[in-house]
Amino acid sequence: MEKINTICIIDDDPITVFGIKKMLNSIGVAEQIKTYVNGKQAIDSITAMVENKEEIPEVIFLDINMPIMDGWQFLEKFIALPIERKIKINIVTSSIDPYDKQQWELYNAKTHHVVAFNNKPIRKGDIIEITKAA
């Protein structure tokens, strides 16, 4: 399995973060795992990385329902950033609201990054497949 330098998890639920981290660690795919509790923290950090020409996380696990800045708001800002590389964005949500599915399709069409929609819970068996860099 190809190693990925940085994976980033954006979720306000510590249990989910714990779970994903644990699964990622178990397959040992990433050098580094960064976590943010809402979209605002994440976008601010990533924007700084882009400005400092640092390496951008290649795979992002993104929750939708978060305080302050939710997943969609984050996505809106993220795809606007000048990132040439294709980033794999895994939306991880327990929502079955069709609205969210529509939003996903909308953003998927809007960007060159790869956006995937995943319902919780993420199973160990799935994690390898979805954590491949785009």
Next chain:
Amino acid sequence: MLRGNPTVTNNYLIKQLPLATVYLNRKFEVVYVSDKWIDDFNFAKRNVLGQKLDTLFDGIDAEWKKVLKNCLLGKVSDKGLQHRLAKDDEEQWFEWINIPWYDEKENVIGVIIQTEDITHRIQSELKVEKLEILLDQKSASTKIGSWEYDVVRNKLTWCSITKDLHEVVQNYVPNMDTAINFYKEGFSRNSIAMAVDKAIATGQSWNETCQLITAKGREITVVAAGKPIFKGKKLIGLVGTFQDISNTIETASKNKQQERHFKSIFNSSYQFTGILDIHGTFLEVNETAQKFAGLEESDIIGKKFWNAYWWPVPDYVKDGLKQVVKAAAQGEFMRSEIVVLDKNKNPIPVDFSIKPVYDEDHKIVSLLAEGRMIKEMVKARRELKVSEQKFRALYELSPISYILSDFETGEILDFNSSFEETTGYNKKHLGSLLIRDILVKVPKRKSTQIIKDLTTKNYFGPEEQQYIKKDGSKFPVLVSGSLVGNKKGRKLLWSTAQDITESKHSEQRIIEEKILLKTLIDNLPVNVYIKDLESRKTLVNKAEMEYSGIKDESEIIGKNDFDLYEKTSAKISMDEDVKIFKTLKPMLSQETISVKPDGTTTYFLSSKIPLLDDEGNAKGLIGISLDITELKRKEEELRGLINVTSLQNKKLINFAHIVSHNLRSHTANFSMLLDFLVSEEDPEEKNRIVTMLMEASDNLLETLENLNDVVAISTNVNLDKKPMILNDKILAVEQNLTAFLKNNNAIIINEVEDNLKVNVVPAYLESILMNFITNAVKYKDPMRKPVIRISAKKNKKYTIISIKDNGLGIDMEEHGEKLFGMYKTFHNNPEARGIGLYITKNQIEAMNGKILVDSEVGKGTTFNIYFNGKN
């Protein structure tokens, strides 16, 4: 004046002499004079004694001088005639004698002149002469003019007839030259000139027939006669007569011409004409007849009339013709239509007549036989017959009854079969049937009018009357009549009567249908009206009248929308009308709004259909409006209800998603953690997972609690709202929060009126106030002491409570949409759970209110809560 001088005896005697006498001395000076002489010569005003004769008479002619000188020699003159004109231009004639005057010694001492005034005698003589001439002319004609010529004065006088004959004006003054010049130049003028000369020279009278050209240039023929008049040997004048004989001459020439004319007419006439003697022998026959027969005149003349070849069947026709000739010869005028044969033996119908010709003594001298070809006439008659037959057929077959009656007596003289069919009478009833038998008595006023029309215009009608059938039943008819006169002067009335029972029925039907229609229209549950081109109402039904609030149609007829409705809605309606008149397209089922001047608004479902005239032009429109105000209101209500329902439905779905999301996120965590736990071998890690499972379980419980709260609000649809004094509630909340407010140094400024009431669910109001006040403090700006300002105002529908803080503020662009969403938090406040505003909003909406936010980051937030006064 010496007259009557008594000193001279002689003088005295002479003065009284009955004869005009004057004594002249040898110098021809007046010595004695008789009064008569002075009178005769009109010297009464002059002194004549001692005057010379020469002076008195303004000179005397040589002849008289000679006579006087002879007298002085003792010679007695012959009687002489002298003519003079007195001062007043009166003509005078004198006979005179001059004798010598001797003294005692027989010496001639002068001349005695005796004169006698014979003017009267002369004039009488002239008259006699004229009379004689006139009598000489023998003619009875009154057109005889006379003339006289006075030689002495060279004066020609024409009487008025003479002037007329010359065609000159009555004051025309002729003279001898011009008179002669009237005669036609040449023979006539010469003859007259010579005759006049001869008459003067030899005393011979004349009588000439000459041509004369009148002043007007007309040539007439006259007999001019004349005669010189002498007194002694002296020519004193000419008298004559003058007669126009042109007519006589013309008559003679006319006779000749007439004969020519007659002959040409006789021959060129299209009639066959023959003249027979009284025994029927042809004396003459015209060329037409000859040509027709193809015979010469000589073939016919002298033959008997009935032997002419053109009679078709000789024997009995001959006898008949003999009888006819005989009758004509006895003075009868015979006429008949017969058939004769032309030269080709073709039978030709002829109108034949024979009549007697009388002479002046009323004796029949000949017979005039005439024959006129009547081929054309026969043809015309045949055509007439055909057309009469046609008329007859029409008369008989016409569906209209024709009745001929005597206007005076009312007797019915004829009628056609239509009359028979409609009335049941037949021709057998003629003679006993009177107009009044078939006519229902007409009111006096009407019958007077009919008689007046007939006598002034010769016709009447059409009039609606009623006829009576034979069986006594009555039926309506439309009658016209016209008055005609027959040959005998009888006034006949032709009446035409049209049975209008059927049209009466249909009229009745139309009326019934009209009533039906009116009833129908009136009872329709829609408003119906008709408008003219000016958009004025010409008909309205009951519903429309009720809507307009009127009792009688007349109150609305003639009014337009501007008279009936408020300006704006009237304008819209009139515009619709104009468009319909222009396009002729109906407006169908359109929702319209009519606003009456008092503001009453009615919603209609209106249709306007153009009414067209025969030529397809609009003459108005029919309007049909259904009052849908109630329907509209219900629809509005329904729409509101649908809105609420769909809103709630949306909320419900949203809620369902929230529930599912929240529950799923927890269960997903459970599932994941349990998965880890099963395969975890590290006991420390296992402990950590178990702790997390417990955390997850707590979260799930909390979530369920929250959901329970929300469900409680959302399911309580029919909440009991009560009017609450707002300030009481604010104070209560303030009391509860005293410690919290104090710890945060927060101040509440309450600007709400003391007694302001809001219609709310009390618990909700408390919860709402609590939530907003705590939020305002929780999200305070750390640099400022929190100040919360509460105010309230009322508008028509809502009581609006404003809660204004000076806290952190919210980025409305970023979060506006999610502000009231469940589990939405916007600040990095660890205590924020994202449930308070969600619940608040639900509570407000459950009370039919709404909430609006105005916020700016760094300045603060204002929540405006709208409480609906209604339940």
